[in-house]
Amino acid sequence: MKRKEEAVVLSQREISSGIYDMWIETKLAEQAKAGQFIVLYPKDRSLLMPRPISICEVDGYKRSIRIVYRVVGDGTREFATYQEGDVIDIMGVLGNGYNLKAAKGKKVLLIGGGIGIPPLVELAREMALMSSKLMIGNTIEIVSALGYRDSDTFLRTDLEAYSRVYVATEDGSTGARGTVMDAIEDFDIKADMIFACGPLPMLRSVKQLALEWDVPAYLSLEEHMACGIGACLGCVVKTTQPDAHSHVNNARICTEGPVFEAREVEI
Ligand SMILES: Cc1cc2nc3c(=O)[nH]c(=O)nc-3n(C[C@H](O)[C@H](O)[C@H](O)COP(=O)(O)OP(=O)(O)OC[C@H]3O[C@@H](n4cnc5c(N)ncnc54)[C@H](O)[C@@H]3O)c2cc1C
Numbered sequence: 001m002k003r004k005e006e007a008v009v010l011s012q013r014e015i016s017s018g019i020y021d022m023w024i025e026t027k028l029a030e031q032a033k034a035g036q037f038i039v040l041y042p043k044d045r046s047l048l049m050p051r052p053i054s055i056c057e058v059d060g061y062k063r064s065i066r067i068v069y070r071v072v073g074d075g076t077r078e079f080a081t082y083q084e085g086d087v088i089d090i091m092g093v094l095g096n097g098y099n100l101k102a103a104k105g106k107k108v109l110l111i112g113g114g115i116g117i118p119p120l121v122e123l124a125r126e127m128a129l130m131s132s133k134l135m136i137g138n139t140i141e142i143v144s145a146l147g148y149r150d151s152d153t154f155l156r157t158d159l160e161a162y163s164r165v166y167v168a169t170e171d172g173s174t175g176a177r178g179t180v181m182d183a184i185e186d187f188d189i190k191a192d193m194i195f196a197c198g199p200l201p202m203l204r205s206v207k208q209l210a211l212e213w214d215v216p217a218y219l220s221l222e223e224h225m226a227c228g229i230g231a232c233l234g235c236v237v238k239t240t241q242p243d244a245h246s247h248v249n250n251a252r253i254c255t256e257g258p259v260f261e262a263r264e265v266e267i
């Protein structure tokens with residue numbers, strides 16, 4: 001059940017140039033899971049729309065959620081000024097999240113590009129936890145391939161806590177030179193299943209890879225949104241099958257997504 005709440009900022013720090021890491025205290029942590037997101041309402045009411053940000057980590061015991069975001073405009077610029085103790089309006093938990101059960105007994109590849117990497121941290125954490133409770137033969141092998149602009153590889157160590165990590169940088173300063181798809185080729189990475197989040201061109205390449213490997217791929221689409229609650233149709237993606245109710249080939253990323261199996265969507 002989604003609801004609007006007041007959350008308290010527990011901490012905030014800049015972990016990379018223009019990228020902020022914030023923990024907030026909220027009861028929504030009790031129901032949040034990997035791949036879902038919350039929206040934050042800027043205090044500057046002239047900004048109108050709430051801004052969607054993925055859940056990067058959940059601490060259910062401390063009732064807290066971690067978000068990691070890049071400053072790109074007025075909304076995120078305001079969020080970057082928040083300090084410990086500030087009260088902010090949020091709504092959540094939104095979206096469907098990743099289907100972890102499908103990963104049982106598989107070698108899974110998490111593919112993240114730039115600011116698409118944050119939701120993979122909670123995904124890897126939940127997968128590793130689930131795997132630790134599974135019988136031998138059903139456990140999950142987690143491998144991550146992460147793409148960055150340069151050697152400022154934010155969240156890399158977070159993912160190293162749960163998975164083997166391969167990196168690509170656009171300037172070649174660390175790991176493979178080029179995109180995350182170059183890392184997958186250079187390091188000869190193979191997997192039974194893919195989970196990915198990142199810019200649209202990367203997701204298109206991931207879809208292509210999944211078709212070549214003939215494996216399922218769950219893609220988190222973090223494209224533009226407005227209302228965030230399914231009311232405005234500002235976030236539709238074309239689907240391969242018609243919707244059972246509306247009979248059109250559309251899905252709302254904010255409600256039916258943001259995670260879709262690659263074959264379900266035309267991207
Ligand atoms: C489901 C979902 C999850 C997201 N998770 C994260 C996250 O974990 N961390 C993070 O940093 N960002 C995330 N985003 C993107 C984030 O919502 C936007 O960056 C934010 O809303 C921008 O608000 P702003 O007011 O700072 O910028 P605006 O003034 O609204 O926009 C500034 C510039 O950024 C562009 N922009 C805005 N939103 C997007 C977008 N979704 N994709 C590409 N370009 C955009 C605009 O076109 C404009 O050029 C997510 C988006 C979605 C839909």
Ligand code: FES
Pocket residue numbers: 225226227228229230231232233234235236252253254255
């Ligand atoms: S953002 Fe309004 S319907 Fe999805």
